[in-house]
Amino acid sequence: MVLLRQEIGDVLRDFRLQKGHTLRQVASKASVALGYLSEVERGQKEASSEILASVAEALDTPISSIMREVGDRIAVIEGLAIVPDTIPADIVAAELDAEVMAH
Structure with a gap:
């Protein structure tokens, strides 16, 4: 089980x-x-969103970067492919085509 x-x-x-x-x-x-903070880092305590935000700020790191890394690691543990950071080109092209057609 992933904690x-x-x-x-x-x-x-x-x-x-x-x-x-x-x-x-x-x-x-x-x-x-x-x-x-030591207990949080060792996974012994659950950190509140306020604590996570404070620690992220202290690390001069966006909380989104921290949570993305957490999500990526959990995906690997679960055996899932990591979702790409960008939208695939074919989807972008299809969206642009649909937008042009709508106007």
Whole structure:
């Protein structure tokens, strides 16, 4: 079973480490208790949307990027293909054709 809190914690830790920040730095900047943030990163606590937003801001990372990474990781775990970030060209072309025909 996939635990969302575990994936969120892993992603937050990965983003923090990529930025070269310590847990203490991020907790302080996000105004979150160090122990609590540690538990979130280890998947032991569920973070509220407010906490996630504060941590994302402290990491100078859009929350959408964090959640996209979480979704992509869960898709891999579930054995699903990851949804592309862009709309396939044939769909865009069909939409443009339909729009031209409507005018």
